[in-house]
Amino acid sequence: MKRKVNTKGSPTCSSSKAVKVPRLDSLSQINLNAAGLDVGDREIYACVPSGRTEQSVRVFPTFTADLNALAQWLRECQVTTVAMESTGVYWIPIFQILESQGFEVYLVNARYIKNVTGKKTDILDCQWIQQLHTYGLLHKSFRPDEATCVLRALVRHREMLLRYRASHIQHIQKVLQQMNLKLTNVISDVTPSDWTTHYSGYIVRSARPQGISQASRSSLS
Structure with a gap:
């Protein structure tokens, strides 16, 4: 592709121009x-x-x-x-x-x-x-006020805890399966709650579906 040549014979480029930078x-x-x-x-x-x-x-x-x-x-x-x-x-x-x-x-x-x-x-x-x-050549980045910063930090911390919660739930399910405690076959939510705290000892001792089901029904009914 040939470049355009001006009348003085020096090459020119229409897409570029000189920029004068002030001292x-x-x-x-x-x-x-x-x-x-x-x-x-x-x-x-x-x-x-x-x-x-x-x-x-x-x-x-x-x-x-x-x-x-x-x-x-x-x-x-x-x-x-x-x-x-x-x-x-x-x-x-x-x-x-x-x-x-x-x-x-x-x-x-x-x-x-x-x-x-x-x-x-x-x-x-x-x-x-x-x-x-x-010389006034700097532009400040946006930063919200202190109350907004505190609220944003709390929201981000809550999101982080929710992500940790999901990974911990998966870890609980894996440990239960390794112990052959089929808790997930009876209950959809294995997260800590009132009934799991109250009946955890009974569930571990029995490790039977009917015992788990009976313990959960007595609390959830």
Whole structure:
């Protein structure tokens, strides 16, 4: 397939076009009191605007007392908004503590930060996040309010317990078959209930269909 050639003899492609990427120094700073966090399992790298303290980058452990110390340091540096990547579940306690202490927290998709071009090789990730947040180039991910988060956690925990319940029921049925207790031939539901708790000893001793049936009828009737 031949490509089209313009009048000057150089090949052209109609489906592509040049994209001009703005330089950070050509943009206006929007969030002057912005900080950037690089969150990990054991350590948090925090960067604040230059000139607020002797060292604009500090490293904090991830224990609760250290997270409160991080919030106190950010407050001393007059930081009002903080940006960080949504890395695993490490961000959750940091997000909750900072938000509860009045900071505007930006939870940003890590893929979006990596796709932004222009990062220099001699700066840390927390410095790059702080720069992007200063120039307003980061968009926060949606996170519901605290009440909704609690309700969502309870619903997810209930769903997990129901999945565990199904596997445990299958395990009970398998063990009963191995012991030659034909409980499933008489009763459709072998899950623990009042009658199984009350008559379990009698059923195990007799292990006969009529005994099982009689015990179940006396409770279920």
